[in-house]
Amino acid sequence: xxxxxxxxxxxxxxxxxxxxxxxxxxxxxxxxxxxxxxxxxxxxxxxxxxxxxxxxxxxxxxxxxxxxxxxxxxxxxxxxxxxxxxxxxxxxxxxxxxxxxxxxxxxxxxxxxxxxxxxxxxxxxxxxxxxxxxxxxxxxxxxxxxxxxxxxxxxxxxxxxxxxxxxxxxxxxxxxxxxxxxxxxxxxxxxxxxxxxxxxxxxxxxxxxxxxxxxxxxxxxxxxxxxxxxxxxxxxxxxxxxxxxxxxxxxxxxxxxxxxxxxxxxxxxxxxxxxxxxxxxxxxxxxxxxxxxxxxxxxxxxxxxxxxxxxxxxxxxxxxxxxxxxxxxxxxxxxxxxxxxxxxxxxxxxxxxxxxxxxxxxxxxxxxxxxxxxxxxxxxxxxxxxxxxxxxxxxxxxxxxxxxxxxxxxxxxxxxxxxx
Amino acid sequence: xxxxxxxxxxxxxxxxxxxxxxxxxxxxxxxxxxxxxxxxxxxxxxxxxxxxxxxxxxxxxxxxxxxxxxxxxxxxxxxxxxxxxxxxxxxxxxxxxxxxxxxxxxxxxxxxxxxxxxxxxxxxxxxxxxxxxxxxxxxxxxxxxxxxxxxxxxxxxxxxxxx
Numbered sequence: 136x137x138x139x140x141x142x143x144x145x146x147x148x149x150x151x152x153x154x155x156x157x158x159x160x161x162x163x164x165x166x167x168x169x170x171x172x173x174x175x176x177x178x179x180x181x182x183x184x185x186x187x188x189x190x191x192x193x194x195x196x197x198x199x200x201x202x203x204x205x206x207x208x209x210x211x212x213x214x215x216x217x218x219x220x221x222x223x224x225x226x227x228x229x230x231x232x233x234x235x236x237x238x239x240x241x242x243x244x245x246x247x248x249x250x251x252x253x254x255x256x257x258x259x260x261x262x263x264x265x266x267x268x269x270x271x272x273x274x275x276x277x278x279x280x281x282x283x284x285x286x287x288x289x290x291x292x293x294x295x296x297x298x299x300x301x302x303x304x305x306x307x308x309x310x311x312x313x314x315x316x317x318x319x320x321x322x323x324x325x326x327x328x329x330x331x332x333x334x335x336x337x338x339x340x341x342x343x344x345x346x347x348x349x350x351x352x353x354x355x356x357x358x359x360x361x362x363x364x365x366x367x368x369x370x371x372x373x374x375x376x377x378x379x380x381x382x383x384x385x386x387x388x389x390x391x392x393x394x395x396x397x398x399x400x401x402x403x404x405x406x407x408x409x410x411x412x413x414x415x416x417x418x419x420x421x422x423x424x425x426x427x428x429x430x431x432x433x434x435x436x437x438x439x440x441x442x443x444x445x446x447x448x449x450x451x452x453x454x455x456x457x458x459x460x461x462x463x464x465x466x467x468x469x470x471x472x473x474x475x476x477x478x479x480x481x482x483x484x485x486x487x488x489x490x491x492x493x494x495x496x497x498x499x500x501x502x503x504x505x506x507x508x509x510x511x512x513x514x515x516x517x518x519x520x521x522x523x524x525x526x527x528x529x530x531x532x533x534x535x536x537x538x539x540x541x542x543x544x545x546x547x548x549x550x551x552x553x554x555x
Numbered sequence: 556x557x558x559x560x561x562x563x564x565x566x567x568x569x570x571x572x573x574x575x576x577x578x579x580x581x582x583x584x585x586x587x588x589x590x591x592x593x594x595x596x597x598x599x600x601x602x603x604x605x606x607x608x609x610x611x612x613x614x615x616x617x618x619x620x621x622x623x624x625x626x627x628x629x630x631x632x633x634x635x636x637x638x639x640x641x642x643x644x645x646x647x648x649x650x651x652x653x654x655x656x657x658x659x660x661x662x663x664x665x666x667x668x669x670x671x672x673x674x675x676x677x678x679x680x681x682x683x684x685x686x687x688x689x690x691x692x693x694x695x696x697x698x699x700x701x702x703x704x705x706x707x708x709x710x711x712x713x714x715x716x717x718x
Contacts, residue, residue: 492594508594
């Protein structure tokens with residue numbers, strides 16, 4: 136038998152074929168400041184696989200027309216592709232029907248939609264919306280806007296010094312005034328994975344509607360909205376390797392049916408006259424105007440890409456990276472991790488003694504290492520740790536252990552420059 | 556790496572670790588707050604201005620090496636200067652960082668020249684100018700510079716932002 140020289144086995148001890156996965160993402164293969172890019176900012180927005188880029192290109196070049204409007208072939212093809220993406224989304228989230236999936240611009244719009252169309256008509260002065268202190272601003276401000284207008288308020292449940300939710304304190308804050316619970320599934324700033332099933336159970340026992348912000352969960356965790364039992368769940372396309380400007384809102388059928396439209400316009404009506412108009416059934420009721428057709432198709436391609444690899448395998452790989460990063464960073468006494476909740480996702484927020492996060496970001500960038508520096512649109516979470524900013528390395532399925540080494544070496548370079 | 560060494564010169568690191576004129580100014584005649592929403596940095600600049608001259612300038616706030624060093628060097632640079640001279644220094648400083656037309660008349664930058672390396676890092680220019688925009692707002696609020704143009708001046712009310 137002929138002996139075959141195999142390429143060196145990637146150093147990452149996971150079942151993923153990392154070389155093949157990395158080859159799927161053309162954006163990873165480039166030099167930044169003359170150094171190979173080490174992209175550790177996927178929590179802000181993930182790189183795109185060829186499958187998504189091709190889906191976008193095909194949708195524009197071969198089957199582009201408006202949806203739900205034409206009898207001609209291209210319009211029918213575009214409609215089929217658009218609605219197929221909705222069905223893929225329903226499968227990805229475990230919804231019982233594609234009719235429970237609303238295309239939105241992203242998780243931010245989904246939360247605004249639920250705040251305006253679902254909560255606002257049900258809210259009176261003195262009512263409360265319960266969130267956690269680790270929320271992204273997008274899961275705080277839309278509720279505040281509705282609450283301020285109606286004399287209600289947004290109440291944060293506390294987190295501990297590891298960045299984990301204090302579940303007892305959360306439950307204590309569930310009261311007769313609580314009209315909505317909205318909680319992040321995976322924290323973008325701290326990596327904390329919230330016990331969302333438990334949270335939903337506590338709320339449902341009291342008849343309180345629930346929304347889960349899954350923007351950061353979708354690229355890392357298998358989601359089953361029916362098992363969770365939540366009323367609403369949202370994901371953002373660009374965080375799960377899809378296009379920007381597109382996302383999905385899952386709404387339980389009876390909730391959506393009981394909601395007024397979010398915006399008025401074409402496509403969301405049953406009939407229009409100057410005496411009054413009537414609304415189309417969900418999900419069309421919530422999709423006024425020509426939607427982001429091609430974005431939706433791209434999102435469908437992204438969800439299929441992730442599903443084909445398997446979220447269990449992705450999660451295992453990312454946990455390996457997380458543990459390796461924690462181990463390597465623990466060798467640098469100047470580095471303090473922010474967010475150390477048990478079972479956390481592969482988001483590593485950190486501060487370096489004597490060096491501001493913004494300077495870390497600049498120095499790492501010069502080495503080709505892309506991290507985010509700042510408050511990560513989660514100011515209350517960062518302020519909980521007495522900080523204004525952290526540096527954040529966030530990992531995705533395409534990252535490698537040698538990229539963790541690149542991160543640690545670049546931090547070492549920063550320590551040298553600053554002499555700390 | 557050479558750009559990085561140019562950015563993080565010893566003078567800058569020294570002013571970052573041991574900022575000058577840092578802390579409250581008890582007998583301030585004006586102040587303004589600045590905020591860089593990009594990184595969350597906040598700075599307060601307090602001035603004692605008398606007969607058109609900046610007798611004392613101090614700053615408070617936590618920030619990155621660039622913004623802290625710039626604030627520290629700024630307080631040294633404007634102390635004892637007239638309001639008009641301080642504004643001229645800012646104009647020259649801004650053209651050092653951002654290029655374009657040299658300020659007219661050109662003011663001597665002295666030690667501020669060490670911040671010239673920021674020019675190679677456009678996203679960091681706001682860090683270097685935060686304290687200066689805040690100074691400009693405080694000057695606008697001092698009553699000695701009512702004619703000055705400071706488009707984002709919101710001294711003593713909403714913080715100045717560098718966005």
